[in-house]
Amino acid sequence: QLVESGGGLVQAGGSLRLSCTASGRNLQKLTTAWFRQAPGKEREFVAAISWKDTCTNYAASVKGRFAISTDSARNTVNLQMISLKPADTAVYYCAASVFGSYMVTLPTGYRYWGQGTQVTVSS
Numbered sequence: 001q002l003v004e005s006g007g008g009l010v011q012a013g014g015s016l017r018l019s020c021t022a023s024g025r026n027l028q029k030l031t032t033a034w035f036r037q038a039p040g041k042e043r044e045f046v047a048a049i050s051w052k053d054t055c056t057n058y059a060a061s062v063k064g065r066f067a068i069s070t071d072s073a074r075n076t077v078n079l080q081m082i083s084l085k086p087a088d089t090a091v092y093y094c095a096a097s098v099f100g101s102y103m104v105t106l107p108t109g110y111r112y113w114g115q116g117t118q119v120t121v122s123s
Helices: none
Strands: 002-005 008-011 016-022 031-037 044-050 056-058 066-071 076-081 090-097 117-122
Touching: 002 090, 016 031, 016 090, 016 117, 031 066, 031 076, 044 066, 044 076, 056 066
Parallel strands: 008 117
Antiparallel strands: 002 016, 016 076, 031 044, 031 090, 044 056, 066 076, 090 117
């Protein structure tokens, strides 16, 4: 139901923009988040946004470099990433929750997931 796009290979210091679209579901009724998972590591929270009031929450490791936003016309959630570091290399997943808060940072707090998109940052 959720489809991510926009991943790729970029050099350190570069930028990427990820997008998450939903088929058959209105994202405007959900809390939407981005998570990432690097090889051998647990899935970790990146950012979340509440469509109702556009409140946002970011992991400390990305605050000031990543920005999550919504596009109601396209039913899309975007993650703009700048000043990328090799440590940002991971598969990035879009997730959504019907009742959860944008302050929820555990993967178990989100019911709907995309298949993920690979982001690789070279040094």
